[in-house]
Amino acid sequence: MKIDQTGLLKQNEKIQLKNATRDISSIINSYNNMIDELEKSAELLARTQREQAWQEMAKQVAHEIKNPLTPMRLTVQNFQRKFSVKDDYDKGKVAEFSEMLLEQIDTMSEVANAFSDFATLPTPKLVESDLVKITRRSLEIFDGIDVKFNSSHKEIYLQLDRTQWIRVITNLIQNGIQASKQGRVPKIEVTIIKEVKSVKIKFIDNGKGIPESIQSKVFEPKFTTKTKGMGLGLGIVKNIVNSHNGSIKYETGKKGTIFIITLSLLNQPHH
Ligand SMILES: Nc1ncnc2c1ncn2[C@@H]1O[C@H](COP(=O)(O)OP(=O)(O)OP(=O)(O)O)[C@@H](O)[C@H]1O
Numbered sequence: 625m626k627i628d629q630t631g632l633l634k635q636n637e638k639i640q641l642k643n644a645t646r647d648i649s650s651i652i653n654s655y656n657n658m659i660d661e662l663e664k665s666a667e668l669l670a671r672t673q674r675e676q677a678w679q680e681m682a683k684q685v686a687h688e689i690k691n692p693l694t695p696m697r698l699t700v701q702n703f704q705r706k707f708s709v710k711d712d713y714d715k716g717k718v719a720e721f722s723e724m725l726l727e728q729i730d731t732m733s734e735v736a737n738a739f740s741d742f743a744t745l746p747t748p749k750l751v752e753s754d755l756v757k758i759t760r761r762s763l764e765i766f767d768g769i770d771v772k773f774n775s776s777h778k779e780i781y782l783q784l785d786r787t788q789w790i791r792v793i794t795n796l797i798q799n800g801i802q803a804s805k806q807g808r809v810p811k812i813e814v815t816i817i818k819e820v821k822s823v824k825i826k827f828i829d830n831g832k833g834i835p836e837s838i839q840s841k842v843f844e845p846k847f848t849t850k851t852k853g854m855g856l857g858l859g860i861v862k863n864i865v866n867s868h869n870g871s872i873k874y875e876t877g878k879k880g881t882i883f884i885i886t887l888s889l890l891n892q893p894h895h
């Protein structure tokens with residue numbers, strides 16, 4: 625009867641039977657293995673649904689923020705123009721007021737963009753590009769930070785969206801820097817290794833590692849342990865990597881964390 629009740633979205637019980645014959649216990653064994661597999665699928669499904677729910681919410685938030693922005697901007701600009709004609713008006717105050725408002729509106733705009741980028745990450749515009757060159761270039765902005773770069777090959781060509789790839793790198797490096805232990809200088813290493821059918825890009829930091837209690841959540845949108853974090857970085861990174869048909873995982877411990885991206889080299893033009 626337990627077999628009748630098995631289902632993907634339920635807590636399934638394993639069968640424990642003493643004195644079973646060899647045939648029966650082999651069936652029971654495979655049933656119990658199936659339960660394990662089922663549990664894994666259910667977990668995966670739940671996570672995907674959660675991520676989708678967040679994307680939906682992010683879209684709505686972005687929409688809500690964006691809606692009033694254009695009229696607000698127009699009103700302020702009108703106001704600015706009107707009062708610049710009247711000489712007896714306190715021009716300094718008006719200018720200050722308008723500037724402040726405009727600044728706030730632009731900040732709101734940026735927040736909205738961050739959300740909507742996450743929710744509707746545009747399908748990547750894949751162009752044949754040199755991964756080594758793009759990666760090395762995007763590391764240059766981390767001026768004054770100890771970032772080492774190595775690559776097994778001088779050039780590695782594959783189909784990439786350059787802008788999205790820069791975001792992946794920036795996010796992972798930023799996380800690495802922010803993870804540094806108190807009083808320690810952050811050290812980051814980026815390594816590209818080309819294998820036969822794939823290329824691996826490793827982001828190694830000397831930070832405090834990811835505690836086990838949060839390990840299942842780090843890729844979830846809006847999950848953050850930082851006071852100023854939005855928790856969107858790794859969600860965006862994962863989306864981009866997935867849309868490049870790649871995968872991302874990490875290894876972590878007391879000495880730091882390594883994020884490893886694997887991109888496929890199959891069906892890529894040869895060089
Ligand atoms: N290299 C790392 N070392 C240690 N912890 C990390 C590392 N990268 C991510 N984390 C953990 O995963 C959480 C989620 O990371 P994510 O990049 O998605 O968001 P965030 O960095 O908190 O905020 P945001 O990227 O939006 O500014 C972080 O708050 C941090 O706890």
Ligand SMILES: [Mg+2]
Nearest residue numbers: 795799857858
């Ligand atoms: Mg981050």
